[in-house]
Amino acid sequence: MKRYYAIGLLILLLTAGCNNTQENENPNVLWIYVDDMSGWLSCYGDTVIQTPNIDGLAKAGVRFDRAYMPAPVCSPTRSGLITGTMPTTFGIHQHRTRVKSELPEGVKTIPELFRENGYVTFNVKKSDYNFDYDQDVLYSPEFVQPAKSVAKSHLAKNDLSWLKQLAGKKFFGQIQLAGGKWGGEVGQDYPVETQTDQKQMVVPPQYPDNPVIKSAMAYHYDQILTCDDQVGAIIKALKEYDIWDNTAVFFFSDHGSPMPRAKQYLYEEGTRVPLIVHWPEGGQTIQEKGDVRKDLVSGIDISTSSLGVAGITIPEYMEGKDLFSESYEGRPYVISVKDRMGNAIDRGRAVYSEDYMYIKNYYQDRPLYQSAYRDSYATFIELRKLYAANELSPLQASYHDASQRPAEELYDLKQDPHQVNNLAGKDAYIAILEQHRAYLKKWIAETSDQGQVPPSEEELERVYNRAPNRCKNPEYDIFK
Numbered sequence: 001m002k003r004y005y006a007i008g009l010l011i012l013l014l015t016a017g018c019n020n021t022q023e024n025e026n027p028n029v030l031w032i033y034v035d036d037m038s039g040w041l042s043c044y045g046d047t048v049i050q051t052p053n054i055d056g057l058a059k060a061g062v063r064f065d066r067a068y069m070p071a072p073v074c075s076p077t078r079s080g081l082i083t084g085t086m087p088t089t090f091g092i093h094q095h096r097t098r099v100k101s102e103l104p105e106g107v108k109t110i111p112e113l114f115r116e117n118g119y120v121t122f123n124v125k126k127s128d129y130n131f132d133y134d135q136d137v138l139y140s141p142e143f144v145q146p147a148k149s150v151a152k153s154h155l156a157k158n159d160l161s162w163l164k165q166l167a168g169k170k171f172f173g174q175i176q177l178a179g180g181k182w183g184g185e186v187g188q189d190y191p192v193e194t195q196t197d198q199k200q201m202v203v204p205p206q207y208p209d210n211p212v213i214k215s216a217m218a219y220h221y222d223q224i225l226t227c228d229d230q231v232g233a234i235i236k237a238l239k240e241y242d243i244w245d246n247t248a249v250f251f252f253s254d255h256g257s258p259m260p261r262a263k264q265y266l267y268e269e270g271t272r273v274p275l276i277v278h279w280p281e282g283g284q285t286i287q288e289k290g291d292v293r294k295d296l297v298s299g300i301d302i303s304t305s306s307l308g309v310a311g312i313t314i315p316e317y318m319e320g321k322d323l324f325s326e327s328y329e330g331r332p333y334v335i336s337v338k339d340r341m342g343n344a345i346d347r348g349r350a351v352y353s354e355d356y357m358y359i360k361n362y363y364q365d366r367p368l369y370q371s372a373y374r375d376s377y378a379t380f381i382e383l384r385k386l387y388a389a390n391e392l393s394p395l396q397a398s399y400h401d402a403s404q405r406p407a408e409e410l411y412d413l414k415q416d417p418h419q420v421n422n423l424a425g426k427d428a429y430i431a432i433l434e435q436h437r438a439y440l441k442k443w444i445a446e447t448s449d450q451g452q453v454p455p456s457e458e459e460l461e462r463v464y465n466r467a468p469n470r471c472k473n474p475e476y477d478i479f480k
Helices: 002-015 052-059 074-083 110-116 161-166 211-240 300-309 378-388 394-398 427-447 457-466 474-479
Strands: 028-034 061-068 120-124 171-177 247-253 272-278 291-293 334-338 348-352 356-361 408-412
Touching (some): 028 211, 028 300, 052 061, 052 211, 052 247, 052 272, 074 110, 074 300, 110 120, 161 211, 211 378, 356 427, 378 394
Parallel strands (some): 028 171, 028 247, 061 291, 120 171
Antiparallel strands (some): 061 272, 334 348, 348 356
16 A cells, blocks of 8 residues: 555655646546446456557556446446546436436536646547536537547547647546447347457356357457557557657546446446556656556546546545545445436445445346346347247346345355355355445445435436337336
8 A cells, every 4th residue: 555655645746836727737637438348458367369558558557456337337437437426426327317407516527627727628529427517618619529430439540630739738538439339239140250269258157158148258359459459549649749748548448348247237247347547657757667456446536536646626525536645545345336227227236345245136026137228239139038948047047037136145256256156145144244235324324325216207208208118117107
């Protein structure tokens, strides 16, 4: 932990006595924000593919091994990160909120705070926030957005020439990469040919070992290779326009891959993400390159740490921690939340600790794999077909059966990395279960978790009207 304090002290020394109106006294901050991507990277020990550009960020920066996003789906996560709060605190937790509200008075987003401190802000090109906002308040109108990409990526053919407009300016920016959305999952007809060798795929026990699942896994590796190429293009452009040496880069994903039990679910494959922070060259002469941190990190810590790096005061309402502050204290637990996911109404809370993971399921009248917008994915089509044919293992079949959904789940993360052996009913783990249960109860009370309030009738009606055939929950019966 002393090493982390040294890093924080370094940043304080670099920023001490600086006036935020002056040029170049604090680093720029760039978020490379990836959609739907798991940490299947060579710098995290994966041997299937090599990701040299992302690895390079880690070798010259800090790699976090235990980073969890506040939700396993994009809009609550993105809403939480842009405010530095858990999405449940201000009621911005329902995926793609259909009745949007304003943030409370005095609550400002990360880019607003950067703009107030003299930074140009931009977002190329995804927001997905569950609250009303003015684009020109968050992001600088003087920033010229690149032409809209028609490719299945947030970067048009890796063209980053638009970055040159930032040379000599202080900026906070977000470059969104398609990650697991590259190529698109909707309508993807697995099995398909992939660059990644499908014979190398080791299928975890929560999935059947068949060609569709193996193809989907290999395809995600292909998506990661594309992401790595894009990261390389970003680094090259930052260097070309003399921006690299004064820019702190945060690389992370909004949640896990599009695999069936990943995205939208609270298991680690849905919430645990890669997080790498690369420092400007001036800071690397003192800090130890290639540092690896294993402390528990929440995605909202990215928000507050970004402000801290820039020397900007962190508002009291923000719930994230500054990971590089001299006064930083690690978290004993991290929370992630699951609420309405598109048309599927659910509520779950996960608590991650050093060795264990706890899930509280508030609805046992609906299966884990209830009807949702991902029903059209080839992986889900295959799983439902195998379930109907009674060709899944008992574990795999349980995800389709509401009667087998437990109220509580507890997993030993070291002994059971895929979270398939529920210890919640074991006498030997009662004390551990109660510890996690008590922490969740305390957190819900202290944060006034808005997930305790059911979605309004107006919101549910809007959801129902968008896709009535997929709205299977009893809450929608009043609209039929």
